[in-house]
Amino acid sequence: NAGVTQTPKFQVLKTGQSMTLQCAQDMNHEYMSWYRQDPGMGLRLIHYSVGAGITDQGEVPNGYNVSRSTTEDFPLRLLSAAPSQTSVYFCASSRDRGKTGELFFGEGSRLTVL
Amino acid sequence: GDSVTQMEGPVTLSEEAFLTINCTYTATGYPSLFWYVQYPGEGLQLLLKATKADDKGSNKGFEATYRKETTSFHLEKGSVQVSDSAVYFCAPNAGGTSYGKLTFGQGTILTVHP
Numbered sequence: 001n002a003g004v005t006q007t008p009k010f011q012v013l014k015t016g017q018s019m020t021l022q023c024a025q026d027m028n029h030e031y032m033s034w035y036r037q038d039p040g041m042g043l044r045l046i047h048y049s050v051g052a053g054i055t056d057q058g059e060v061p062n063g064y065n066v067s068r069s070t071t072e073d074f075p076l077r078l079l080s081a082a083p084s085q086t087s088v089y090f091c092a093s094s095r096d097r098g099k100t101g102e103l104f105f106g107e108g109s110r111l112t113v114l
Numbered sequence: 115g116d117s118v119t120q121m122e123g124p125v126t127l128s129e130e131a132f133l134t135i136n137c138t139y140t141a142t143g144y145p146s147l148f149w150y151v152q153y154p155g156e157g158l159q160l161l162l163k164a165t166k167a168d169d170k171g172s173n174k175g176f177e178a179t180y181r182k183e184t185t186s187f188h189l190e191k192g193s194v195q196v197s198d199s200a201v202y203f204c205a206p207n208a209g210g211t212s213y214g215k216l217t218f219g220q221g222t223i224l225t226v227h228p
Binding site: 004033035040041042043044045048058090092100101102103104105106107108 | 146148150155156157158159160163203205207215216218219220221
């Protein structure tokens with residue numbers, strides 16, 4: 001079972017560059033979300049989606065865009081990368097529009113912005 | 115908003131020692147409570163959960179009891195193993211419109227030595 005797949009696993013960017021972190025799940029989950037993990041700060045929610053065509057902001061949305069054109073995919077776009085966006089990014093999905101609170105996580109994407 | 119306070123780490127134990135990681139939370143309503151675990155180089159995965167007061171969640175020898183009166187959900191294991199070395203996250207899920215928007219603690223690093 002593939003579960004939640006994130007690509008790339010590692011990426012180095014220069015300040016001002018743009019890129020997209022890909023996330024795909026094969027569990028037919030309605031709910032998908034993006035978190036960033038920084039030392040000593042746990043995980044913070046960036047954006048989330050409760051279904052195709054529906055997205056909303058989380059705790060730290062500035063500098064990031066998302067879209068949800070299909071149930072399976074939930075890409076995260078960095079429009080103009082900044083060093084403050086150096087972090088490990090996790091995509092997570094859940095059934096029942098997230099009501100259960102049981103999230104399935106990808107393995108993470110480590111991003112460094114120089 | 116919701117918040118969670120976890121015991122600060124890192125925690126270092128010898129194999130077969132008793133483990134307690136404290137977690138207290140503030141949340142509106144009656145949240146479900148979760149412990150997630152992150153093994154080195156991996157994404158988070160659900161360890162155990164409890165959905166109402168006095169419920170005990172358990173998995174892989176770990177236990178946690180939902181204590182509504184003290185708003186706590188402490189994680190315990192009677193005899194830890196080297197393979198339990200990981201980062202542990204406590205997370206309440208308040209439900210309502212917050213479905214799926216877990217609030218994670220900062221994480222507690224556990225290292226178990228042989």
